[in-house]
Amino acid sequence: MVCPNSNPVVEKVCELYEQISRLENLSPSKDVNVLFTDLVHTCMPPNPIDVSKLCQKIQEIRSHLIKLCGQAEGLLESHFSKILSSYENPLQHLHIFPYFDNYIKLSLLEYNILTKNTTNIPKKIAFIGSGPLPLTSLVLATKHLKTTCFHNYDIDVDANFMASALVAADPDMSSRMTFHTADVMDVTCALKDYDVVFLAALVGMDKEDKVKVVDHLAKYMSPGATLMLRSAHGARAFLYPVLDPRDLRGFEVLSVYHPTDEVINSVIIARKLPVPSVPLLDGLGAYVLPSKCACAEIHAFNPLNKMNLVEEFALEE
Numbered sequence: 480m481v482c483p484n485s486n487p488v489v490e491k492v493c494e495l496y497e498q499i500s501r502l503e504n505l506s507p508s509k510d511v512n513v514l515f516t517d518l519v520h521t522c523m524p525p526n527p528i529d530v531s532k533l534c535q536k537i538q539e540i541r542s543h544l545i546k547l548c549g550q551a552e553g554l555l556e557s558h559f560s561k562i563l564s565s566y567e568n569p570l571q572h573l574h575i576f577p578y579f580d581n582y583i584k585l586s587l588l589e590y591n592i593l594t595k596n597t598t599n600i601p602k603k604i605a606f607i608g609s610g611p612l613p614l615t616s617l618v619l620a621t622k623h624l625k626t627t628c629f630h631n632y633d634i635d636v637d638a639n640f641m642a643s644a645l646v647a648a649d650p651d652m653s654s655r656m657t658f659h660t661a662d663v664m665d666v667t668c669a670l671k672d673y674d675v676v677f678l679a680a681l682v683g684m685d686k687e688d689k690v691k692v693v694d695h696l697a698k699y700m701s702p703g704a705t706l707m708l709r710s711a712h713g714a715r716a717f718l719y720p721v722l723d724p725r726d727l728r729g730f731e732v733l734s735v736y737h738p739t740d741e742v743i744n745s746v747i748i749a750r751k752l753p754v755p756s757v758p759l760l761d762g763l764g765a766y767v768l769p770s771k772c773a774c775a776e777i778h779a780f781n782p783l784n785k786m787n788l789v790e791e792f793a794l795e796e
Contacts, residue, residue, distance in 0.1 A: 488528065489537060491521045492717050496544050505551040507558045515551055519718065525739050526714040530721065541717050542685060548718050549681045553638075556612035560641040563612075569645045570652065573617065585742050586618040589707055592748050593675065596733045597705055601674035605630045607663045607692075608679030611641040613656075615677065620655060628655045630673070636660045663692055670699040680709035680719045680744050690726045697729030702753040706730055709744040712737040719744060 495518045505511055530541060559576045563569040573579055593601075601624065606616050609631035616629045633639050639658040646652040659666075663682065670676065676696060683689025696706060706727075711719040724732045730749035737745045 486528070488521060488526055488714050489533070492518070492544070492714070493537070493540060495521065496540050496547075499547055500543070505547065506554045511551060515548070518548075519743070522714040522717050523741065523743065524714070528714050528716075530716040544717055545720060546684055549684060552681070553610065556610050557638070557641065560611040560645065564641065564644040568648050570617065570621070570649055573614065576612065576614065579614065581741055581743070582614040582618055583622075584740070585744060585746075586615055586623065588736065588738065588742060589615070589677075589746055590619060590623040592734060592736060592746055593705065593707065596748050596750075597675075599674070600624065601627050601705075603628050603630065603673050604675045604677065605632060605670065605673040606677040606679070607632045608682035609633050609638075609642060609658070610679070611635075611638040612645070613642050616656065617645070617652070620652060626655075628657070630657045630659060630669075632659045632661055632663060632666065634660070634662050664695055667699050670696065671701045673700070673704060675705045675707060676700060677707045678709070680711070683720060685720060686722070686726070689720055689722055693722070693727055694729070697727075697751065700751045702751050704751045706749045706751065708747040708749070710747055711743070712745045715743050715745075722747065724749075 495514060499505075499514050499518070502511060502514070530538075533541070555577075562575065563572055566572050576582075604616075604619070604624070604627055606613065606629060609616060610633055613631050616631055620627065620629055631639070631642060633642070639660050643656075643658045646656045659669075678692065678696070683692045693706075693708075700706065708722055708727075709719070710722040712721075724735055724747055727747070727749050729752055731752055733748045733750055735745065735747050
């Protein structure tokens with residue numbers, strides 16, 4: 480491994496990291512906005528950097544920087560979700576979010592990739608890691624998949640409460656949007672119900688955690704179902720975790736797309752492979768066996784009456 484100290488992009492990223500890490504908090508403010516905007520603009524241009532080959536010091540900086548970016552992104556989304564919920568119909572004002580145009584482009588990209596690699600319009604989609612401002616689900620549901628039901632999963636009950644408030648005033652969207660409070664690693668049987676599963680970029684903040692999530696999805700998604708993942712490429716990997724397509728065990732990778740414009744995330748689409756009738760070795764000498772579903776209790780918000788519901792998925796014998 481090498482530390483390319485002569486690389487101006489790495490030098491600039493390290494400089495910005497030092498400034499960002501000294502901030503007292505990452506809530507939206509002038510200083511926060513300026514530093515993160517500068518960071519994004521530094522990492523955005525196409526760059527041949529392979530972050531896996533950087534030295535340990537830079538690897539540690541990158542790992543911490545991704546966590547800081549995730550915290551700042553969550554606080555930014557919460558801030559604007561609260562503002563949007565003050566409107567009579569929040570969905571008519573989504574454009575006030577400063578990166579809304581990026582989500583429009585990313586959602587169109589993902590929709591086009593999805594339609595090129597599948598034959599049927601999905602009836603049910605799960606979005607894992609939807610957050611307080613689930614823009615991908617909202618844009619897909621309003622502009623591209625107008626009959627599809629979206630099940631949004633987040634580990635944070637407050638994020639789900641804020642997200643559900645955004646669709647409460649819209650009869651169509653509130654009937655097609657469900658919000659579940661759960662750790663994806665505890666969701667089992669429910670995953671079999673979805674034609675498509677989206678995995679947010681910040682679910683699994685490092686490679687090891689993200690691979691664990693993917694392996695879990697491989698156990699419980701239905702054969703033939705589609706997995707949409709977000710990754711990062713080049714210097715953009717200082718902003719988001721990278722997922723190597725070779726780590727998608729149990730899936731057939733259909734396409735990998737690396738944008739070169741202001742859309743930051745790379746997109747990977749994969750298809751769940753059939754469960755083999757004969758157990759396969761997982762590469763570590765252990766057998767991979769089909770998994771039974773455990774009874775999972777998932778808390779769901781019903782935007783129509785704002786009641787907290789509980790869905791139970793029965794144990795499969």
